[in-house]
Amino acid sequence: MVTFASMSLPLILISNDDGITAHGIRVLVEEMQKIGEVIVVAPDKPQSAMGHAITIMEPLRLKQSFIFEGVTAYECSGTPADCVKLALDKICPRRPDIMVSGINHGPNSSINVIYSGTMSAAVEAAVDGVQAIGFSLNDYSIEANFEHTRPYVQQIVQKMLEKPLPYGTLLNVNIPNTEFIKGIKVCRQCGGKYAENFEERVDPTGKKYYWMTGKFINLEPEDNDTDIWAIENDYISVVPTKFDLTSNSVIQHLRQLL
Amino acid sequence: MVTFASMSLPLILISNDDGITAHGIRVLVEEMQKIGEVIVVAPDKPQSAMGHAITIMEPLRLKQSFIFEGVTAYECSGTPADCVKLALDKICPRRPDIMVSGINHGPNSSINVIYSGTMSAAVEAAVDGVQAIGFSLNDYSIEANFEHTRPYVQQIVQKMLEKPLPYGTLLNVNIPNTEFIKGIKVCRQCGGKYAENFEERVDPTGKKYYWMTGKFINLEPEDNDTDIWAIENDYISVVPTKFDLTSNSVIQHLRQLL
Numbered sequence: 001m002v003t004f005a006s007m008s009l010p011l012i013l014i015s016n017d018d019g020i021t022a023h024g025i026r027v028l029v030e031e032m033q034k035i036g037e038v039i040v041v042a043p044d045k046p047q048s049a050m051g052h053a054i055t056i057m058e059p060l061r062l063k064q065s066f067i068f069e070g071v072t073a074y075e076c077s078g079t080p081a082d083c084v085k086l087a088l089d090k091i092c093p094r095r096p097d098i099m100v101s102g103i104n105h106g107p108n109s110s111i112n113v114i115y116s117g118t119m120s121a122a123v124e125a126a127v128d129g130v131q132a133i134g135f136s137l138n139d140y141s142i143e144a145n146f147e148h149t150r151p152y153v154q155q156i157v158q159k160m161l162e163k164p165l166p167y168g169t170l171l172n173v174n175i176p177n178t179e180f181i182k183g184i185k186v187c188r189q190c191g192g193k194y195a196e197n198f199e200e201r202v203d204p205t206g207k208k209y210y211w212m213t214g215k216f217i218n219l220e221p222e223d224n225d226t227d228i229w230a231i232e233n234d235y236i237s238v239v240p241t242k243f244d245l246t247s248n249s250v251i252q253h254l255r256q257l258l
Numbered sequence: 259m260v261t262f263a264s265m266s267l268p269l270i271l272i273s274n275d276d277g278i279t280a281h282g283i284r285v286l287v288e289e290m291q292k293i294g295e296v297i298v299v300a301p302d303k304p305q306s307a308m309g310h311a312i313t314i315m316e317p318l319r320l321k322q323s324f325i326f327e328g329v330t331a332y333e334c335s336g337t338p339a340d341c342v343k344l345a346l347d348k349i350c351p352r353r354p355d356i357m358v359s360g361i362n363h364g365p366n367s368s369i370n371v372i373y374s375g376t377m378s379a380a381v382e383a384a385v386d387g388v389q390a391i392g393f394s395l396n397d398y399s400i401e402a403n404f405e406h407t408r409p410y411v412q413q414i415v416q417k418m419l420e421k422p423l424p425y426g427t428l429l430n431v432n433i434p435n436t437e438f439i440k441g442i443k444v445c446r447q448c449g450g451k452y453a454e455n456f457e458e459r460v461d462p463t464g465k466k467y468y469w470m471t472g473k474f475i476n477l478e479p480e481d482n483d484t485d486i487w488a489i490e491n492d493y494i495s496v497v498p499t500k501f502d503l504t505s506n507s508v509i510q511h512l513r514q515l516l
Binding site: 046049051054057061062113120127129156159163169172187193194201208211212238239241243244245246248257 | 304306307308309310311312313314315317318319320339340343344346347348369371372373378381385386387414417421423424426427429430442444445446447449451452454455456458459465466467468469470496497498499500501502503504505506508509512513515516
């Protein structure tokens with residue numbers, strides 16, 4: 001039996017953290033227009049590394065944007081998570097069938113996921129019960145080439161529309177910066193951290209200030225079931241990601257201790 | 259055998275997200291001074307709901323503060339996560355034995371953990387391999403009474419110093435706003451979300467703006483093993499929390515699908 005709802009085009013909400021004018025979001029919009037009805041609510045300026053920040057101390061602005069032909073789009077003064085909250089409450093005419101975030105200029109593999117504005121937009125949608133995927137390209141440059149990502153982005157979104165994930169899970173997809181992609185690997189978040197090395201400088205008045213610089217350290221370089229391994233070996237990494245942060249394996253130990 | 263290291267006082271790093279002048283951090287500093295050597299690096303202004311934001315596009319400032327007698331303290335222009343990164347790289351003379359964050363004015367139970375600046379500071383330390391605890395009081399008011407939290411904060415920190423958690427886990431501790439605490443419950447993060455309802459207003463020039471307002475929805479109101487249940491029943495909730503966000507239970511399903 002085909003219901004009216006299943007005959008209509010899926011509603012696809014799009015956001016990102018590089019801002020509405022970034023190249024990565026344009027590629028995502030173009031690909032999603034082939035699948036469904038698209039609504040964009042994205043930051044009016046870059047919001048990288050915003051983590052899951054939300055704006056509670058000041059009001060938010062929305063401004064209609066006409067940069068994507070035939071697409072309802074708004075630029076928002078807030079964070080990626082703000083964009084999704086506002087979109088779901090004020091812009092979307094019905095619940096989106098899926099929310100896609102990105103395509104980020106730069107990877108969100110390993111520990112990057114906790115700093116990622118791209119992923120925070122997707123997490124926000126998932127918490128609200130909307131299927132969600134964050135897409136990132138392993139290339140930080142503003143002129144990054146996204147052409148090779150197109151068929152994979154299409155394919156992964158289509159699969160998620162056909163077989164939605166259970167509540168509590170979304171996807172973190174990282175795409176290598178090569179045209180010679182070997183395939184898709186479903187894998188786990190690699191253990192990793194940054195070795196920070198703040199660069200100390202002195203301003204013209206003699207006061208110190210610090211620039212954050214850091215070098216990523218792979219804590220599991222031998223393992224071949226991680227997202228970092230996949231990307232380094234020219235596979236697209238797909239990590240099912242959750243927002244229940246409970247470390248269940250430690251609960252019994254703690255009950256004895258406390 | 260008692261080594262030199264074990265005879266010296268533990269080094270305790272403190273931060274928060276309500277800012278260095280908040281009452282909650284003062285209580286934490288006072289209690290930690292009874293246990294060890296204390297270093298504070300905290301935001302110079304409130305940073306609530308900053309999630310795990312870090313500052314990469316502008317430099318950070320540190321300014322020595324003398325508001326805690328006998329304590330090395332700095333106020334930092336950045337986010338809670340920035341504070342911890344800077345403290346570990348530039349301020350701490352050696353690796354801290356533990357990092358404690360808070361005490362937050364307001365709960366970080368359930369889904370609040372992903373928006374929480376308090377928890378982001380603790381997560382940052384834990385990612386770097388430092389034992390870490392985020393403390394929050396279930397009272398948002400700036401005049402909140404923290405007196406009843408003191409013995410429990412002491413007790414939990416002492417236990418963690420004696421029996422450190424494995425890498426990858428930290429504690430999210432929420433304390434009810436009552437003097438009649440029944441005890442400590444080790445529990446899991448409650449399923450929950452916010453029903454957003456942005457309040458639309460019009461500025462003097464006729465342009466719309468939006469205030470975020472929302473009502474928390476408990477998605478598991480029947481369960482008695484969650485942090486929300488514990489707090490509502492006058493128990494302190496302790497949730498072991500992790501930053502590996504992989505949803506392992508979904509990996510097999512996805513491998514068949516993609």
